[in-house]
Amino acid sequence: MTLQNMRHCTNVPEEQYRLAFAISLGGMLELYDFMVYAMMASYIAECFFPSSDPMTSLLGTFATFAVGYLSRPLGGIFFGHLGDRHGRKRTFTLTISIMALTTALIGCLPTYNSIGIFAPVLLVLLRLFQGFSLGGELPGAMTYMSETTPGRSGLVIGILFTSLMLGLSLATFVHGLLTLFLPPDVMTEWGWRVPFWIGGLLGGLSFYIRRRFDESGLFTALNQVRQRQAVPFLELVRNHLRGFVCGFCIIAICGAAVTVLGVYMPGYLVTLHGFASDEVAWQASLAYIMSAPICLLMGLANDRYSHKLLLLLSIVLIAGISLPYYQYISSEGAELSKIMMVAAILSAFVTGLLPPMLVRLFPTEVRYTGVATSYNLGITLFGGLAPVSSTLLIKWFDVTTGPAMYLVMVSLFSLLIVFVAWPDYSMAVDRGKSQGQ
Structure with a gap:
């Protein structure tokens, strides 16, 4: 990518950058909450799923x-x-409020x-309510940000x-501080x-900030010409099923990699x-901070290169590295810093590269739903089941490369x-115009 092209890709008004960073505070909680649960898994297992077999107790925790x-x-x-139906801003402001409340309440539960x-x-x-709210949180943020900066959706979603x-890093940092100053019984x-x-x-805090936003310009235009769908999900199933299948398969590898390598x-x-x-907590925190800018570079790549080529690159990278990487982890003398840095780099690569592809698979009237x-x-099928599936593979085949x-x-x-x-629904063109990639 030439310097001129790089400047073109990053040529976004300053207010759009501020908007992107403000919305990203809520996005940080997406992986922070789930990483915190995983980091606290051993304590949660002891408090909520007591058992004489640690593996059984841990399986109960990961099942939850x-x-x-x-x-x-x-x-x-x-x-x-x-x-x-009613707007991006109102909806993803509601999701962050539910998410914040359920997360805080988990910390208040009796044992x-x-x-x-x-x-x-x-x-x-x-956990059900937390997951329910997360179902609308990040997709809402992605939809809103891509529609407020249509020509640079990859960058702002990056x-x-x-x-x-950084949410992953924050979770591991908080865990590291707690284990440093508090004994195991505390x-x-x-x-x-x-x-x-x-x-x-x-x-x-994110809820307070989001209340001050304006509605997405593309949704406002759609609303003015009365082209909203009565039941967007039915419209998605009837006329945009191919986009859904493509999006599902794209997120499969992303969800599996981020959950296995991160959470x-x-x-x-x-x-x-x-x-x-x-x-582990300190090394993970450092690795995720250092690798976070990779998401921005991958976002820029989304605005410049073929999405199919980028997906193929991701698949080859994950499939090719996984086995030798986990064999290295099991080898004598494996260094924790190297283990965490590779995991963080791979997570940042697929996280920054793959999700931004979704917004162009759907037109404005069903984009949030799609x-x-x-x-x-x-994420549910390939990310949510990843810890349980990986643990079962380890147990069934008696190998650490599960x-x-x-x-x-x-x-x-x-x-x-x-x-x-x-x-391919470019957000800069009229409704209904689509090209195959």
């Missing part, structure tokens, strides 16, 4: 982790309908020793996903609650390879759509 993902598609359909079976039941319910990587008693309270406060990795390293949890449905279903096996299988699945034509 998956529950949070399972409600996301329903949230995507519900909030996608609201967003396409199994206090109220028995009701403790894990309440945890599951809050800013959003940079904040997600962490089990109440220390694990602190990160959830912090997440609730950040969500409340699942700390517990994997501590439980199966004996790394100290505080060292992005939310394909994104959440892909996560690599999972990533290779998902990569092969995502490869299918490289060979079909993609719809």
Whole structure:
């Protein structure tokens, strides 16, 4: 990319940059909340799923982790309908408020020793509501940001996903501070609650900021000519199913890679390879801070290069590196800093590169619904089940490379759509104009 092209790609009004960074605060909570849950998994297992077998207890915790993902598609359909019918701004302001409240409440739950079976039941319910709100949060932010800066959607969504990587870093940083200053018994008693309270406060701040935004210009124009769909989901299924399938397969590899390499990795390293949890937390925090700018570069690439070529590059990279990478983790003398840096780089690569592709698969009248449905279903099936699937593969085959096996299988699945034509709805053209990619 020449210097002139780079300047062209980054030529965005200053107010759009400020808007992107403000919205990204809520996006940061997307992975912060889920990373915090994974980082606190051992404490949550002891408090809510007590068992004589640590692996069984951990499986119960990660099953509850998956529950949070399972409600996301329903949230995507519900909030996608609201967003396409009543506006992007109002809808994704509502999602961040629900997300902030449920995250804070998880930190206030009584444990199994206090109220028995009701403790894990309440945890599951809050995870369901948290996942439900997340179903509309990030897709709403992606839709709103792409429609307020149509010609540079890759760049501004890259800013959003940079904040997600910083959310991973923030979660590991908070965990590192807590384990540094609090002994294990205090962490089990109440220390694990602190990160959830912090997440609730950040969500409340994001809610306050979002209330001051104006509505998306493209949605306002759509509303003025009365082209909103009565039931956007039905319109999506009837006339834009190909876009949905393409989006679903794109997010499959993204969700699997980010969850396995980011959310699942700390517990994997501590439980199966004996790394100290505080060292993992610090190294992860540093790695994700250093790799976050990669999301911006990948966002720029979205605005310049073929999306199919970029997806193929992602698939080859993840499938080719996974097995030797996990073999290195299991080898003697494996360095934690290198392990975390590779995981962070790969996570940032697919996070910044793949989700921005979704916004051009759907026209304005069903964009929120299309992005939310394909994104959440892909994340749910291939991200939400990744920790459980990886753990089961390790247990069934008695190998530590279970996560690599999972990533290779998902990569092969995502490869299918490289060979079909993609719809391409440029947000700078009139409604209904589409070109195959």
